Amino acid sequence: MSSSNPHEGRAGTGRRRPGLGAALEACRASGRKVLAPYLMLGDPDVATSVAVARAMAAAGADAIELGVPFSDPLADGPTIQAAGVRALAGGLRVGRLESAVASIRDAVDCPLALMSYVNPLLQRGYADFVAAMAAAGANGLIVPDLPLEETMPLGAACRGHGVDLVGFAAPTSTDARLAAVARSATGFIYCVSVAGVTGPRSDTLQRVPATVARVRRVTDLPVLVGFGIDSPQKAVAAAAVADGVIVASWIVAAVADLGPGATPAERAELAGAMVGGLRRALDGAAAG
Amino acid sequence: MADGPDAQGRFGPYGGQYVPETLMPALEELEAAFRAAIADPAFVAAFEGLLASFVGRPTPLTPAERLASRIGGGVRIYLKREDLCHTGAHKINNALGQALLAQRMGKPRVIAETGAGQHGVATATVAALLGQSCRIYMGEEDMRRQELNVFRMRLLGAEVTAVRAGSRTLKDALNEAIRDWVTNVETTHYILGTAAGPHPYPWLVRTFQAVIGTEARDQLVRLEGRLPDAAVACIGGGSNAIGLFAPFISMPSVRLYGVEAGGIGVESGQHAASLTAGRPGVLHGALSYLLQDADGQVQPAHSISAGLDYPGVGPEHSQLRDSGRAAYLTCTDAEALEGMRLLAETEGIIPALETAHAIAALPRICEGLPPGSVVLVSLSGRGDKDMAQVAQRLGTEII
Numbered sequence: 001m002s003s004s005n006p007h008e009g010r011a012g013t014g015r016r017r018p019g020l021g022a023a024l025e026a027c028r029a030s031g032r033k034v035l036a037p038y039l040m041l042g043d044p045d046v047a048t049s050v051a052v053a054r055a056m057a058a059a060g061a062d063a064i065e066l067g068v069p070f071s072d073p074l075a076d077g078p079t080i081q082a083a084g085v086r087a088l089a090g091g092l093r094v095g096r097l098e099s100a101v102a103s104i105r106d107a108v109d110c111p112l113a114l115m116s117y118v119n120p121l122l123q124r125g126y127a128d129f130v131a132a133m134a135a136a137g138a139n140g141l142i143v144p145d146l147p148l149e150e151t152m153p154l155g156a157a158c159r160g161h162g163v164d165l166v167g168f169a170a171p172t173s174t175d176a177r178l179a180a181v182a183r184s185a186t187g188f189i190y191c192v193s194v195a196g197v198t199g200p201r202s203d204t205l206q207r208v209p210a211t212v213a214r215v216r217r218v219t220d221l222p223v224l225v226g227f228g229i230d231s232p233q234k235a236v237a238a239a240a241v242a243d244g245v246i247v248a249s250w251i252v253a254a255v256a257d258l259g260p261g262a263t264p265a266e267r268a269e270l271a272g273a274m275v276g277g278l279r280r281a282l283d284g285a286a287a288g
Numbered sequence: 289m290a291d292g293p294d295a296q297g298r299f300g301p302y303g304g305q306y307v308p309e310t311l312m313p314a315l316e317e318l319e320a321a322f323r324a325a326i327a328d329p330a331f332v333a334a335f336e337g338l339l340a341s342f343v344g345r346p347t348p349l350t351p352a353e354r355l356a357s358r359i360g361g362g363v364r365i366y367l368k369r370e371d372l373c374h375t376g377a378h379k380i381n382n383a384l385g386q387a388l389l390a391q392r393m394g395k396p397r398v399i400a401e402t403g404a405g406q407h408g409v410a411t412a413t414v415a416a417l418l419g420q421s422c423r424i425y426m427g428e429e430d431m432r433r434q435e436l437n438v439f440r441m442r443l444l445g446a447e448v449t450a451v452r453a454g455s456r457t458l459k460d461a462l463n464e465a466i467r468d469w470v471t472n473v474e475t476t477h478y479i480l481g482t483a484a485g486p487h488p489y490p491w492l493v494r495t496f497q498a499v500i501g502t503e504a505r506d507q508l509v510r511l512e513g514r515l516p517d518a519a520v521a522c523i524g525g526g527s528n529a530i531g532l533f534a535p536f537i538s539m540p541s542v543r544l545y546g547v548e549a550g551g552i553g554v555e556s557g558q559h560a561a562s563l564t565a566g567r568p569g570v571l572h573g574a575l576s577y578l579l580q581d582a583d584g585q586v587q588p589a590h591s592i593s594a595g596l597d598y599p600g601v602g603p604e605h606s607q608l609r610d611s612g613r614a615a616y617l618t619c620t621d622a623e624a625l626e627g628m629r630l631l632a633e634t635e636g637i638i639p640a641l642e643t644a645h646a647i648a649a650l651p652r653i654c655e656g657l658p659p660g661s662v663v664l665v666s667l668s669g670r671g672d673k674d675m676a677q678v679a680q681r682l683g684t685e686i687i
Contacts, residue, residue: 124584147305
């Protein structure tokens with residue numbers, strides 16, 4: 001591994017939960033670009049998710065984004081949709097979500113941010129959902145279809161449990177909306193690279209510098225760029241203008257391409273190698 | 289006109305804007321453009337002019353005497369003939385209004401979802417009329433059920449994209465249309481076909497479809513000198529129903545009935561009766577009654593009618609259900625087929641399978657009304673598109 005991880009050190013007993021925002025701030029202070037890879041919980045089973053998360057952390061992930069499968073993922077392209085279908089087929093339901101998150105918390109020390117669509121939260125109740133996930137070891141919550149008006153009740157539930165509620169910025173966001181998002185967000189701002197859904201595309205980065213600059217004017221929170229980061233080169237380019245990157249479909253697709261016969265260890269090895277490649281590219285660019 | 293949604297786009301607790309941030313500016317732009325358009329006499333004149341010269345409005349109000357006599361109870365029935373609109377269903381009222389709005393916003397491309405294909409055909413039609421580029425998303429299963437409409441859309445110059453995700457029906461076509469819109473929002477307007485989706489769509493669609501109810505009300509007043517005692521419509525997302533109900537919501541003497549698709553039977557779990565058997569949840573950007581499991585995963589709907597085969601419903605219907613202002617009942621697939629046959633035999637009108645649900649519920653609705661009552665039914669679409677499917681179901685092969 002090419003660089004030290006600020007979250008090194010294994011938890012003793014209990015579920016150690018470094019704050020998401022604090023961990024990202026620490027990266028920024030030390031000149032380290034944040035690398036936050038994504039995995040879909042339960043794709044295709046929880047044992048694989050645990051192995052993949054452990055490999056990602058060992059390869060230099062600063063935080064891990066954990067997808068919660070949903071039947072109708074509006075903001076996701078085909079890769080994440082398919083991952084959700086596999087996870088639901090594999091039996092990952094909200095009732096089993098806590099134990100899945102807890103298993104990952106037991107395996108890694110870095111912050112964990114859950115990415116869930118709003119309906120599963122609503123059905124369980126915001127307060128109940130957040131309390132359960134915080135107890136299981138989650139540090140942050142990312143809800144791509146949460147309206148600004150709903151950030152108040154969900155934000156209140158999150159604050160009570162030390163869970164960060166991430167805010168979204170898009171190239172299409174008006175300055176007035178960015179200011180409102182910045183007021184209610186904690187942890188970091190998820191800067192969507194393109195107008196579009198998750199997954200690879202050719203024009204990913206053209207609008208990133210302008211969007212990040214507009215976000216910087218309204219908040220000091222770390223800014224991570226996601227959607228369409230499908231190579232170490234793109235990760236470096238996006239991280240050059242932001243505090244770090246979120247990488248999802250690129251890894252999920254490659255791991256899925258191993259086919260249904262692959263073992264958790266094989267999937268973890270590939271995910272770890274890809275995260276390691278991203279880590280080295282980001283650190284190399286920072287050093288250079 | 290019924291009350292609009294509140295400033296957050298809510299009908300009571302229902303509705304709202306549960307969408308990715310990328311779309312929020314587009315929804316704000318759409319709301320502002322819509323407010324300006326309906327206050328602009330030139331826009332209203334253009335819309336009403338094309339409703340008359342292109343769509344064929346006003347549509348007739350047909351007394352259904354033989355149907356009423358077959359049902360019995362001394363009730364009089366009037367059919368609001370949306371099946372006689374150009375393209376064969378009420379869908380074009382809204383498609384035309386939104387296509388004009390897209391033109392006004394300077395967006396050269398329109399997209400739409402479709403279930404039975406009627407909204408897709410209506411959108412492809414108005415896009416051809418206005419010279420807009422057009423793509424329609426349709427579930428693969430629905431493309432099989434409604435092959436004729438797929439051909440019509442392509443003939444009209446639209447691209448039809450098969451959606452292979454999920455249940456491959458209307459719900460999944462909406463997902464895919466929203467994803468297209470997220471990606472192409474700056475050049476594209478999404479012509480949502482039903483009174484669902486994020487604010488301002490439920491309000492906007494109701495406004496463009498309210499012509500069904502206001503025309504019918506005025507026609508009935510001329511013919512009978514009075515308002516109806518009941519208004520009846522089928523409900524999938526609920527656009528023809530909310531259009532029919534709109535002028536009557538504030539008039540408590542008019543009973544409102546929505547008929548959901550009961551599929552194989554509500555107790556079977558194979559149905560599309562979200563207001564009857566669902567509970568509030570978020571799908572396609574709005575909080576409304578929804579078919580879902582305990583975890584909040586959306587459950588696939590089932591209906592013989594592709595246009596009602598949807599696990600959600602427009603948010604205003606959820607409010608009308610909770611307040612008791614409207615009553616919602618269900619008809620099964622088998623009852624809908626009987627309803628189609630009943631109207632065909634008694635009135636010489638073959639309704640769409642969607643509409644046949646409203647017809648099939650009439651005996652139950654009329655039973656509760658005193659003799660002499662006047663019942664207004666939205667005949668939302670014609671049945672030509674369903675003939676191959678119905679023939680197959682009844683054991684006859686037609687080419």
